Amino acid sequence: MAERGVDVVVVGAGIVGLGIAWTAAQSGRTVAFVDPKPATGATYAAAGMLAPVSELHYQEEDLLELTLASAALYPAFVESLGVRPAEAGYRSTRTITVGADAADRRSLADLREVQRGHGLAVEPLTIREARAMEPLLSPQLSSAFNIERDHQVDPRRLAARLQSAIDGASSRNRWTHDHAIRQSAVGLRHERPADAASRVTGVILADGSTVAAGEVVVANGLAAGQLGGLPDWLALPLRPVYGDIIRLRVPGHLRPLLTATIRGLVRGVPVYLVPRDDGTVVLGATQREHGSAAVSAGGVHQLLRDAQVLVPAVAELELIEVTARARPGTPDNAPLLGRVADGPGQPASDIPGLIIATGFFRHGVLLTPIAAQHCLHLLDGTADGRWARFRPDRFSRPMASEPPFSRTPQSSPHTPKESARD
Amino acid sequence: MAERGVDVVVVGAGIVGLGIAWTAAQSGRTVAFVDPKPATGATYAAAGMLAPVSELHYQEEDLLELTLASAALYPAFVESLGVRPAEAGYRSTRTITVGADAADRRSLADLREVQRGHGLAVEPLTIREARAMEPLLSPQLSSAFNIERDHQVDPRRLAARLQSAIDGASSRNRWTHDHAIRQSAVGLRHERPADAASRVTGVILADGSTVAAGEVVVANGLAAGQLGGLPDWLALPLRPVYGDIIRLRVPGHLRPLLTATIRGLVRGVPVYLVPRDDGTVVLGATQREHGSAAVSAGGVHQLLRDAQVLVPAVAELELIEVTARARPGTPDNAPLLGRVADGPGQPASDIPGLIIATGFFRHGVLLTPIAAQHCLHLLDGTADGRWARFRPDRFSRPMASEPPFSRTPQSSPHTPKESARD
CATH class of the missing domain: 3.30.9.10 (D-Amino Acid Oxidase, subunit A, domain 2)
Incomplete structure (x- = not known):
């Protein structure tokens, strides 16, 4: 571990990236996030409705389990910040x-x-x-x-509280590294530089420097697909x-x-x-x-x-x-969330050290706690198999006759293996 | 003249104040303007239509002579800045x-x-x-x-060109004073401090310092009435x-x-x-x-x-x-433009050293050249008697049975004297 700068580096400090970074920091890991302007993208605009019921759309019913799970996590997620709910802009009004x-x-x-x-x-x-x-x-x-159960949070306040909480973790745990790196990330660093399937060992910044990390979480929204060092075969079909x-x-x-x-x-x-x-x-x-x-x-x-x-x-x-x-946005309006296979064929293992968390479309604020929890479980090797259907490689891998987003992923032929891998 | 800082100080650097300052500077006078934030008030918002014909309103027909005169001055006014018309944002499109x-x-x-x-x-x-x-x-x-004859100018560009032109006059004429004083003026300085009818000799700034001047032009829009040292009897009925x-x-x-x-x-x-x-x-x-x-x-x-x-x-x-x-705005939608009598009764002389130029309502950009020209003529003692009907004291002085704004000011009993004084 001596070679590594931090345990986890998160690329992108919107609400999702900050939530992931904070949750990882709470687990005792050393964390950094990389963003030239934290919380100024979609997070800055978002209204912050936490509304799994009224947000239910006809063709997005597979998302419901995820949005309900995230809404249920919200009170504890806000409480973890050590501030009163109102200070994080959280309101449980109807x-x-x-x-x-x-x-x-x-x-x-x-x-x-x-x-x-x-x-x-x-x-x-x-x-x-x-x-x-x-x-x-x-x-x-x-x-x-x-x-009654559709609530709201102020994303600008929540993002500010998340940054403060990460600052607090840095002080408390006497981190010696810069945990808020105000730069763009331009690429992934791999164990074998020419091999995008090899372990990811950090990120390369716009100024040419590197942040070494045990795990890299790519959470920079629409820019995720432009990051160097992702496998050529991996399609991240994001659209603005x-x-x-x-x-x-x-x-x-x-x-x-x-x-x-x-x-x-x-x-x-x-x-x-x-x-x-x-x-x-x-x-x-x-x-x-x-x-x-x-x-x-x-x-x-x-x-x-x-x-x-x-x-x-x-x-x-x-x-x-x-x-x-x-x-x-993504083709099925569901996030690209999870690890990435090390090759397009089946069977395959996952690329070590790489997690992707983007494509949250209208749901980024609502889904922040579940994204953060799922990423933590991926880091811990204890991920919930239900969320394997949101893997970021689902649009890139051979799926036989199955559509990428299955209404009943539990019964699809590849799901058990994917679940196991998650 | 040794005691004086400048020949003319203009309070307020909106488009009207800047136009007056520039025209005074062109006449060879030393000039300063006083404004914490030049050209950020109504000038910043204004569309800049130079439209005496389409701006004609039913109850404002007495303004027409003034607006037509000002529109006619515009080409020469812009030309005086020494830039191409387009650089001042002037367009003679229909x-x-x-x-x-x-x-x-x-x-x-x-x-x-x-x-x-x-x-x-x-x-x-x-x-x-x-x-x-x-x-x-x-x-x-x-x-x-x-x-065809209603044109336009970009007030933000014109204000910037006016400031540049005054800067240029300062360099050319080797002014040693600060001609762009970024402060608020709080009051007028009088020759006899307790006598608001005595000669105005400069302005007192928010920091307590003074700018001595031969003439003070009050052109700070809605704030004009709050300036200390104006006569108690003088009503400047401005409304936002x-x-x-x-x-x-x-x-x-x-x-x-x-x-x-x-x-x-x-x-x-x-x-x-x-x-x-x-x-x-x-x-x-x-x-x-x-x-x-x-x-x-x-x-x-x-x-x-x-x-x-x-x-x-x-x-x-x-x-x-x-x-x-x-x-x-003013009660008759016409400007408050001219000198001020030294007492509410008739006959009266004007307070030496004081000119007011405010209340331009929707017409500030259009009326800038005529306001600047009229102020110059007041400084020179050659004012056009037609504009006496816009005197700033018209709402404060005894007017017999006449309304303040007469449709036929030429025939009103007090006009000849006022014209003479102008």
Whole structure:
């Protein structure tokens, strides 16, 4: 171990990378993260809804087990930071979903059947009942549902607390290394430099220097695929899904505008309002696969228009920030999370020293605790076989006639082996 | 003169203050301006339309002579800066006014009668003709007019060029004083300290120091009334009229979005789009007399909505900036421009050494050359009597049965004397 700089180096210090680094540090490992600007990507934009129930989408039902598991971990994850939940921006207030017109009402009712089919509690409300909970909701809504277990966290605060917690671990454990390396990583260092299947022994930084590490976790979102030293055969099919998001300040006479998170469908288009303790409200979010990374005038217009349909007083708020960021999307909207095989054929072992954790799409904040826990279990060699279906090499390896993302991975021919390897 | 620091000190370095300072410097005077943050107030927000014709409002017809005179001065004013017009952001492209619905068509037709009554050229266009000039105008418009003589300037560029020009005068004339004093002025210095009617001999700064000057020009917008040392009887009835304004970037495939400035009425609400040479477009502007100085969510929504009615492709632009600022409004929407009497009664002389130039409301950029010229003429003792009707003491002095702002000031009983004094 003398040759190594740290036990674990995490490439990318968004919310997921920071969560992984913190959880690894708690396990007694020495840790560093590498990021020129921590927590300024999708983490900076994200609303932070912890909403496995209302986030359930039709073609993403295989994600539900993962999102529910992560939501269940959140209270303990926040508690591990040693601050009050409010200091990490964690709020266990409810979510109310609402529809604007008759078609939106039917869509939400259909979705509720799917939610109930998975045993999730979604309570119908009359508009009067919804407005008793949230008086500033529009009286013109077509439908409303109460979802008690969908909560929220402020990703900017949580990221700041995670960085502080890692700083604290560094002090407590008298780390002598720089654990917050403000550079880009350009490649992986391998035991046998020309062999991408050989053990990963660290990362190469933009300035040409190296951080030696027992394990490297690649958690730098959309940039993961550009990292040098990944196997040629490995496809990390990440695509940017751009979104605009708005921060509003509620003037004193309208506070609190809301206590619950409001998620609406307005003529089929989703929009949400997430109230923060500091008197601001997050209004999001558009989704576009094409176009530019800049804030879209049409997107901002649509968000402000639709938010006013749900909560007319939004017109009276102060607009304090408009941000656009890219979410790292994948073909099945599920993350690329786990170890990587050392070759495209079967059977294969995993490349030692390498874990990938990216592609969290809309779910990065929600999935941070489970990603951190799963990475820790991978480091410990005790990984939960259920999450093998999210392996990052699932789009690259021969799968016979199976689609990459199986609805019933437990019964697929390769799963037992993959589980065993995890 | 040995006791004096400079010939002229200008309090406030918005576009008007800078224009006055530059014009005074050109006359051979030594000049300084006092502002903690030059050109960051209304100047920073302003779209810079030089539009006396399309800006003509029903109750503001007395302003027309002033706005037309200032527009006529603009080419020479820009030329005086010694840069190409484009470097100062000056564009002599036309303005097209458009209406969205039938009521907007009637409003614009009525306004055209008023404009024609003043001898102003406003040419009706068919929608086809308007779209031949500007292909991205909506085909759904109700009416369109061409106004060749309404132009534009970029106030941020112009302010920067004015500052450079004053810097240049300082170098050329080997000024030994600091001509750009980045502080707030807190009061006027008088020859007889306890007598606000005595000669003004300079300004007192926030740090307690003094700038001695032969003449002080108070051009700090809404803050003018708070300056110490103004006569107690003098009312400067300034009020903030807040506005939101948006900057958009046109993506390459849509350039140029527009060549003309587009001013529209959409269901009775004005909105404009001003295209810049750098591929951006300025979209403005809301007006609200109450509420906060912050950007209004409802205001931004309304601007984006109405702009898309005129030019649907606005939805595809990038939103790069949203700004709110206060315009300094007055009861008659005309500026407070000129010298101040040394007492509320009649007859009276003017306080020596004091000029006020504020209250330019929506017209600060347009009126900068005439304000600068009028101030120079006041310094020279050769002021144009026509502008006496904009004296800053007009709301404070006994006016018999006359309203403060007379439609026919030439015939009012006090005008000859005031003109003589100017």
